[in-house]
Every structure is written in C-alpha cells, then in structure tokens.
Amino acid sequence: MKNILNYSKSPQPVGSFQKWKSINFLKFYGLVFVLMIPLGIIYKLVSQGFGITYIALDGLSLEKKILLVIVLAPLIEELILRLILKENKRNFYISSLVCFIYVLVNFYLGRWGSLVIALSLLVLLITMTIAYTKEFLNFYSEKNYKYLYFGSILIFGLLHGHNFLFTNSYQMLLIPLLVLPQLLAGTLLSYIRVNYGIVYSIAFHAMVNMIALSFA
Secondary structure, rough: OHHHHHHOOOOOOOOOOOOOOOOHHHHHHHHHHHHHHHHHHHHHHHHHHHEEEEOOOOOHHHHHHHHHHHHHHHHHHHHHHOHOOOOHHHHHHHHHHHHHHHHHHHHHHHHHHHHHHHHHHHHHHHHHHHHHHOOOOOOOOOOOOOHHHHHHHHHHHHHHHHHHEEHHHHHHHHHHOHHHHHHHHHHHHHHHHHHHHHHHHHHHHHHHHHHHHHHO
C-alpha cells in the first residue's frame, strides 16, 4: 500500500519491471478487498437511494458473463487503456488496433452506446499516436507522464458509468460516486502494469472481475 501511495504522488515511467511473485496476487487482492468494502457501501447507498440500476450484464447467460467479465473485459480494457503507460510506439499501434476491433464488434452487435464510447476512445488514441510518433508531444516526460497515468485511471473509471440505467440526466452527475470501485481498481491496475507488466495487470484484472462476478 505504501509503495502504491508513494508512486501515485508523482508517477514516472519505470525503466525495468520488478519480478512478480505469486504472493503479490494475495497482497494486491487483500488490499482491493479491504478498500472495496467502504466504496461498495457508498455505491449501494447511491444506487439504491437514487433508483439507479446496474444493467451491464442483464439478459446474459452465465457462460456469456464469464466470457465478457473474466476474459474479454480485462484483455480489451488493459490493452486499450494501460498498454501505453509504458513507452513504446508499438504500444500505441496495438492499443489503437484493439480499439478499432472493439468499434467493429460493437457496430456488428448493434450496441450503439458502447459504439459511441469506443469511437471516442479510438479518436483519442489515434490523436495521441500521431502526437507521439510525430514528436509533437512527449507523454513520458517528467512533466507530462502524470497526465497520461491519471488520465487512463479516470477514463477507465468513468467508462463504467455506461453500465448503469439512468432515468434522468441529473442522476448522471452521480457517476463519479458510482464508479469509485473502478477508480480504485484502475489505480492498482495501472501501478501493476507500470511496475510489473501488462500480462500481470490483465491477469489481476481478470481475477478481480472473477471474484466480483461470483458476488453479483
């Protein structure tokens, strides 16, 4: 916890990855479990108090829920939002490609709300890719990296606001409170990605989602 807090005060690119130990899964998940309790209470109070319904998994069979929550979501979200936290032009290309595929899938399935979000992300990624590859902007400088780091966390959290059914526009102002658990998870996953690698952030993301799904 102390390492995460210290790093989050002033995030900077890390040259080489730390060695991952199996015990890290337990340590990080224990941290998530402890912190999720108060955030979960806030989420419940807000959603129930204002009549906001969670609809992300409505109508899906158990098999589809497992595929979506444990396999596809961690893979897609990590590759689109957190792969670029490590400096490499190839990472921008991969993130943009994955996002483009995500756009096509949502178009094919007719998921228009998700399509708008995916298109917005794709435009953002393409713009960032051009800015970085043409050296208009260095996202990995000491001055700029914190915006890339916290920006990915913020986008990850706010994107999950799409999982709720709002009956009026005023309820949407509560999205920051509803996605507090995702903002916490995003902070931890970003730390893991930067310090241990994308494989471990995907794996831990899947593990957290698996346990969350078991309680859903």
